[in-house]
Amino acid sequence: MRDVNDAGGVGGKPLELEVRDTAADPQRAAAAVDELAHLGVAALAGEYHSVVARTAAARADALRLPYLCSSAVLDALTDEPTDRVARLCPAQSHGWRIYADFLRDAGHSRIAVATQPSVYWASGTRLLRNHLAQHGGTVIELDMRELTPTAICDALADHRATALLLLVGHPEPAVPIVRSVRRDQRLTDILIGAPAGQPEFAEWEELLGDLGTAVPFLxxxxHRLTPVGVRVEKSLRERLAQAPSFVAFEGYDTIAVLADVLRTYGTDRARIAEAWPRVAVDGTRGRIEFSRAPGIGVWQWTWPPVQVVDRDPAKPGRFRILHAD
Incomplete structure (x- = not known):
């Protein structure tokens, strides 16, 4: 916001940001969209949780409010195709196929997933199972409603799984599961993975230390930030007193895209929605343009860069790039 307004804002006026916390609650998200629409905002932005983003997208679409989703990857962001919603982050099917290929290339064919009830986790399990099955792989579901972290270890040993993926919430029950598996002598060779990105959080390192290293995530x-990204990374590092997460870059790019659209097409909601296919913005991670991807009902950046990384056992605060698309 500071960068946009230092550059003259939008039409000579400062860009204003109204922030509402959904607290990962779909009902609060719907109420926030209603409130913001009533306030007369030009567009809606944000959301990290896929299930909550679906509610926000549906409500925004019903109110004819353009919505730029920054961080929620669930393919079916809306039930029906819409021209009002655009998305910066990759669709789950794109990123998780890359993750499945990483597992296969690393020699894993018996994959266990610790999972909880959720549209997002169910979608991820289905994507992994379908993609790995094409190459002879097997996905074994372990329902965390029925199993304790200790029982997870027994199940992994019984099924002879070579990898365990954490399709569960953070820090509970992800952190207790990691502790149990890491300390079980039968499972010293098992890979723990977290495609949804839980190890990105600073809290992951604080709670797990060395136990939380070598857990690959998306x-x-x-590999290299754009010149815009290099400048933003430096500024964010100074403000946060730590390296920014990839979600921070998604947030910056979201505001940069919206500011460009507002400068070019004005603040009329219908004109903003019509502008998505004409966006061309140099963001922190590449040039951002939206198109229609097969099976995706919203305007989609195809595609943001995708990496599989983990925390380095030699230095948990450092990330290692294991695979890049």
Whole structure:
């Protein structure tokens, strides 16, 4: 916001940001969209949780409010195709196929998933199972409603799984599961993975330390940031007193895209929605343009860079790039 307004704002006026916390609650998200629409905002932005983003997208679409989703990857962001919603982060089917290929290339064919009830986790399990099955792989579901972290260890040993994926919430029950598996002598060779990105959080390192290293996850960053990204990374590092996560770059790119659209097409909601296919913005991670991707009902950046990374056992605060698309 500071960068946009230092550059003259929008039409000579400062860009204003109204922030509402959904607290990962779909009902609060719907109420927030209603409130913001009533306030007369030009567009809606944000949301990290896929299930909550679906509610926000549906409500925004019903109110004819353009919505730029920054961080929620669920393919079916809306039930029906819409021209009002656009998305910066990759669709789950795109990123998780890359993750499945990483597992296969690493020699894993018996994959266990610790999972909880959720549209997002169910979608991820289905994507992994379908993609790995094409190459002879097997996905074994372990329902965390029925199993304790200790029982997870027994199940992994019984099924002879070579990898365990955490399709569960953070920090509970993800952190207790990691502790149990890491300390079980039968499972010293098992890979723990977290495609949804839980190890990105600073809290992951604080709670797990060395136990939380070597857990591959998806991150949406390029091998090298663009010149814009280099400048933003430096500024964010100074403000946060730590390296920014990939979600921070998604947030910056979201505001940069909206500011460009507002400068070019004005603040009329219908004109903003019509502008999505004409966006061309140099963001922190590459040039952002939206198109229609097969099976995706919203305007989609195809595609942001995708990496599989983990925390380095030699230095948990450092990330290692294991695979890049």
């Amino acid at each position: 991150r949406y960053l390029p």
